[in-house]
Amino acid sequence: MLDVEKVHKKFDGQEVLSGVSLHVDKGDVITILGPSGSGKTTLLRCISFLERADSGWMDFAGTGVDMHRAGKNQVLALRRRMGFVFQSYNLFANKTALKNVTEGLIVARGMNRKTAAEIAESCLQRVGMWEKRDSYPHQLSGGQQQRVAIARAIAGDPEVVLFDEPTSALDPELVGEVLQVMRSLARDGMTMLVVTHEMRFARQAANKVILIDGGRIVEEGRPQEFFVSPRTERARQFLDLLGRETEGGNAAQ
Amino acid sequence: MNDRILNLLKDSFVQILLPGLEMTVPLTVISFSLGLLIALGTALVQVANVKVVRQLARFYVWIFRGTPMLVQLYVVFYGLPKVGLILNAFPAAVVVFSLNTGAYASETIRAAILSVPVGQMEAGYCSGMTYMQTMRRIILPQAMRTAFPPLSNSLIGLVKDTSLASNITVVEMFLTAQRIASRTYEPFWMYLEVGFIYLIFCTALTYLQRWLEKKLERK
Ligand SMILES: Nc1ncnc2c1ncn2[C@@H]1O[C@H](COP(=O)(O)OP(=O)(O)O)[C@@H](O)[C@H]1O
Numbered sequence: 001m002l003d004v005e006k007v008h009k010k011f012d013g014q015e016v017l018s019g020v021s022l023h024v025d026k027g028d029v030i031t032i033l034g035p036s037g038s039g040k041t042t043l044l045r046c047i048s049f050l051e052r053a054d055s056g057w058m059d060f061a062g063t064g065v066d067m068h069r070a071g072k073n074q075v076l077a078l079r080r081r082m083g084f085v086f087q088s089y090n091l092f093a094n095k096t097a098l099k100n101v102t103e104g105l106i107v108a109r110g111m112n113r114k115t116a117a118e119i120a121e122s123c124l125q126r127v128g129m130w131e132k133r134d135s136y137p138h139q140l141s142g143g144q145q146q147r148v149a150i151a152r153a154i155a156g157d158p159e160v161v162l163f164d165e166p167t168s169a170l171d172p173e174l175v176g177e178v179l180q181v182m183r184s185l186a187r188d189g190m191t192m193l194v195v196t197h198e199m200r201f202a203r204q205a206a207n208k209v210i211l212i213d214g215g216r217i218v219e220e221g222r223p224q225e226f227f228v229s230p231r232t233e234r235a236r237q238f239l240d241l242l243g244r245e246t247e248g249g250n251a252a253q
Numbered sequence: 254m255n256d257r258i259l260n261l262l263k264d265s266f267v268q269i270l271l272p273g274l275e276m277t278v279p280l281t282v283i284s285f286s287l288g289l290l291i292a293l294g295t296a297l298v299q300v301a302n303v304k305v306v307r308q309l310a311r312f313y314v315w316i317f318r319g320t321p322m323l324v325q326l327y328v329v330f331y332g333l334p335k336v337g338l339i340l341n342a343f344p345a346a347v348v349v350f351s352l353n354t355g356a357y358a359s360e361t362i363r364a365a366i367l368s369v370p371v372g373q374m375e376a377g378y379c380s381g382m383t384y385m386q387t388m389r390r391i392i393l394p395q396a397m398r399t400a401f402p403p404l405s406n407s408l409i410g411l412v413k414d415t416s417l418a419s420n421i422t423v424v425e426m427f428l429t430a431q432r433i434a435s436r437t438y439e440p441f442w443m444y445l446e447v448g449f450i451y452l453i454f455c456t457a458l459t460y461l462q463r464w465l466e467k468k469l470e471r472k
């Protein structure tokens with residue numbers, strides 16, 4: 001359903017993505033793993049056009065675009081079919097939880113207020129934040145803000161939702177509530193592309209795992225295979241390091 | 254202070270206050286409103302990085318922040334007629350005051366826009382909104398709240414600066430006081446009195462500012 005082909009991206013002459021290709025089927029939950037600085041965020045940002053790839057091709061449910069040359073309207077149309085969940089939530093600080101969800105529906109999609117409010121209600125119910133609909137972001141905990149951000153991301157009925165380390169900014173005790181919401185979305189068949197360091201989520205909720213290192217995909221496969229019998233030396237090293245850190249009592253960053 | 258002075262102060266109070274209400278207030282309100290519009294446009298073309306226009310905006314801010322307002326008033330009122338552009342005193346004052354306010358306030362608004370985390374702009378994009386939609390509905394409302402106190406300061410500053418318009422024959426409060434002073438030979442009391450009236454105007458604005466700030470906070 002979503003094909004991304006040979007994405008290249010340089011920052012200040014430094015190649016951050018060196019020809020990354022990705023195939024996503026409808027209903028896939030793909031976790032992207034990799035050490036810090038390996039280009040995971042950049043990849044998601046290129047897919048959502050927050051960052052312009054130097055080259056690359058995207059095929060999104062029948063629509064093909066040059067990721068470098070895509071025009072303004074093409075980008076706008078593509079973005080309306082995706083959702084994005086940021087590490088730092090990025091809720092609209094001047095809007096209540098409810099308005100955060102309805103804003104895009106009303107302003108970008110021209111929906112009337114009543115329909116938008118109905119959709120927002122069902123989305124906020126799904127993330128367990130309906131009771132807090134009238135709270136402003138600063139009145140919510142990080143976990144609650146992220147759940148509202150997820151509601152906002154799914155409100156436009158996206159064909160795929162991109163998550164960039166959705167739990168990395170959270171206090172440890174708040175990680176669970178967000179992961180639980182993401183698991184339930186996965187169970188409901190949402191197509192998800194998740195950059196994360198949560199190995200349990202990758203193991204249990206994903207049907208595919210991708211390991212990125214140095215701007216390249218070094219291994220991809222089903223979680224059972226990836227975690228139990230990785231094929232590449234790089235993947236073994238990565239998992240070893242993680243295992244050691246986890247045993248040491250520290251979650252991997 | 255004898256009775257003569259007391260009576261003079263009483264009579265002149267109304268004589269000065271009247272041009273205050275009829276000239277100083279409209280001059281301030283019109284110039285500040287126009288100035289804010291200019292400032293918003295000037296800030297936006299810079300933040301949005303509009304080619305060429307952005308350079309023009311920088312140039313404009315540079316000129317108006319770098320030269321005395323008094324000189325600008327003279328250039329517009331006494332200078333421009335020599336090249337065929339004749340403006341009456343009041344419009345000339347409005348032009349200078351609004352361009353001046355525009356230059357300073359644009360920097361305030363620009364900084365306020367930049368103080369809103371970029372993540373919210375990106376979240377706007379990812380909600381399907383355009384740059385302008387996100388700017389108008391998400392970024393600017395927050396920026397304006399940040400910019401409110403410094404803009405209030407600019408407004409209070411402008412009330413006082415309108416006294417400079419006396420130099421180009423606008424009969425506002427200060428020029429009126431000047432005339433009464435030279436007629437009555439009481440410069441001390443007259444200038445004190447006009448200063449006091451400016452103080453009343455500015456105090457009223459300060460209270461208005463505090464009240465509005467409280468209202469903004471509560472939202
Ligand atoms: N806007 C940017 N400007 C310059 N360098 C950047 C920018 N964004 C990311 N980088 C660099 O690109 C590399 C990959 O970053 P990123 O995609 O954020 O990695 P990850 O999300 O895997 O930690 C890093 O070396 C980072 O410093």
Ligand SMILES: [Mg+2]
Nearest residue numbers: 040041042165
């Ligand atoms: Mg990252």
